[in-house]
Amino acid sequence: MKTEDYISSGLLEAYVLGLVSDQDKREVEHMVATHPEIGLYLDKLEVKLESQFLQGAVPPPPALRERIELRATQQEVKPYEAPYQHQYQPTDEPAADRSGYVDVQVSNTHIQVHKYWRPAFIAVFILSKIFLVFGLYYYFKAQTQEQEINRLTKQVHQTAPRAGTP
Amino acid sequence: MNEWERPGGRVASQAIAKPAEQLALYDRYGSMAYGIILQILPQAQQAQEVLVDMFSSPELQQYVNYPGNTAVAIVRLARAKALEAKARLQGPLPQPIEPGTAAKGSLPEVVFELAFRQSCSIDTIAEKLQLQKADVLKAIHDYFVSFRQA
Known part of the structure; x- marks a missing residue:
């Protein structure tokens, strides 16, 4: 042909x-x-x-994309769902060849906390500033009062002998 | 069926697809695959199930970084998945060919319908429509030629 x-x-x-x-x-x-x-x-x-x-393409409903994403993610995690199915046996194989183990080494240095920690942290910060201002205020006030007491004590000591003389 | 090799070294990649790669394939070919599945399984809900199953199936993984024409590979996979679901939902395939089927439409359309959408083999179509195998294949060629000219 x-x-x-x-x-x-x-x-x-x-x-x-x-x-x-x-x-x-x-x-x-x-x-x-x-x-x-x-x-x-x-x-x-x-x-x-x-x-x-x-x-002849027909756009599928948008919700299907989320379902595919969810299922694909589940499939990716699936091998690690039943860790007791395989008994660990030490081998001389390189680590890269072994599948079925979760890589627990985390390269991310950040942590995630609940969103309520944000206002709590701001409140603690503001309160600490307020206490600092009050602390300084009363410290200097106490210093001033102590100086005043010392001055008055000296004044009393200076005037007392004169009052006793005939 | 889904293995797709081309002489000259084109071999499907066996890499494990990540969700992002599967979604990239879906974003690019999802509409096309859904259109093909609907041609075989007209019920929208069933077609959507097949589409989800297809794009989260292990077979799809070999089309990530596929060196050949990915679209054609997706067409074959969509057809295979839809026919599999059709057989599961509606009974065994192929559907019997009624006498006089060829008279209902143009021969290329009928042959394409039977071969692609109803999974009849070329030999079965030739036998049932009382044609030569070469005529059936020519009808498939004519179907795509007429499609291009339309």
Whole structure:
């Protein structure tokens, strides 16, 4: 069969869509390997089929994306859900080859706390400032009063002998 | 069925897909896959289940960083998943071909309907429609040619 006839036979379209038998599949693969122009046509055909199927695209409901994301995340975590199914046996294999163990090394240096800690921290900060101001105020006030007491005590001592003299 | 190799070294990647990669494939080809699934399973709810199942299936992982045409691989996977669900929900495939089916529409459309959407083999279609296998394959070629010209 000529290359042009082979290209227009429909076998390549059926092959790309997976509609052919194993025997036909092997035949197409042999033809692609021996006839580069058929391989080039196959590449172009794939691009054309892509654009044709894209024309028939129907946007799925947005909620499906969240479901796929959730399921994909669950699948990623799934191997670690039942740690007691596999008994640990020390091996000489490199660590990278062992799957089924949770990597507990954390590179993130941040911690996460509840959002209520934020106003609590602000309140503690403001109260500490208020107590600091009051503390300084009463400290200096006490200093002033002590100086005043000392001054008055000296004054009393100076005036008392005079009052006792005849 | 879902293994997809091309002579000349194109082999599907076996890397494990991360959720972000699966979602990237969904964002790019989700609408196309949903359209194909709806062609085979017209019930929206069932089609959505198949779509979710498809984009979270292990088979999809081989199409991450796929060196060939990913869209065509997704088309094949969507078809396979939809036909699998159809067989599970509606009974065994393929559906029997009624006599005179070819007379109801143009031959390329009928053949494509039977081969792609109803999973009939080329030989079965040829036998039931009393055609040569080459004519069935030519009808598939003509279907895509007419689709391009439309």
